[in-house]
Amino acid sequence: MIRIPDRDRLDAPSRLRRAVLALGSNLGDRGELLRDAVAALRATPAIEVRAVSPVVESVAVKPGGADPSAPRYLNAVVLVDTLLDPEQLLAEAHRIEAEHGRVRAERWGDRTLDIDIVDFAGVSSNDPALTLPHPRAAERPFVLAPWLFVDPDAALPGAGRVDALLAALGDDTVTVEGVAL
């Protein structure tokens, strides 16, 4: 069930709302896949790409913890303004994933392209099909670090400032790559 804060109720269908997207890839030409994903977002009607973070690299996190034997990830964060509602934005994310060879097999399995909605204008949802904010974002340096690059004052609704969340993780496993998107 999606709950839209009061400030979003009046004219929600007709105005832009800010969403934070987390992109990831650990199979194939990872940089090219992320670049294509940003281009696909730019080409989607009703989505305006406002900022694209630097690309970061990190060890794959699997259900059992960090797995150095798995292909490493490239990750980035993209800020968009959109006229879409959250479910429509997720559908566009899934379309772009599918167009880039995404196959869903095991949980946190290796993938060509992943696009998660980290935050959608502060909307709160417990629906497993679209949980907002993303329930695991606060513990993911590969989301928080690139997000901080494009929004130093970012906050994850219900969790706090992104800089504080990142510092609390005490994590130095994310490195910045010289890949431009």
Ligand SMILES: Nc1ncnc2c1ncn2[C@@H]1O[C@H](COP(=O)(O)OP(=O)(O)OP(=O)(O)O)[C@@H](O)[C@H]1O
């Ligand atoms: N905020 C969200 N962003 C993207 N997908 C979500 C979100 N909340 C729930 N989902 C649902 O999660 C399902 C599984 O998504 P996906 O396969 O991308 O998970 P994952 O990337 O492997 O794991 P994680 O959700 O921990 O990042 C999707 O089909 C989608 O419906």
Ligand SMILES: Nc1nc2c(c(=O)[nH]1)N=C(CO)CN2
């Ligand atoms: N380093 C890294 N590990 C992950 C990632 C990711 O984007 N980067 N995404 C996952 C599921 O979304 C699981 N593990």
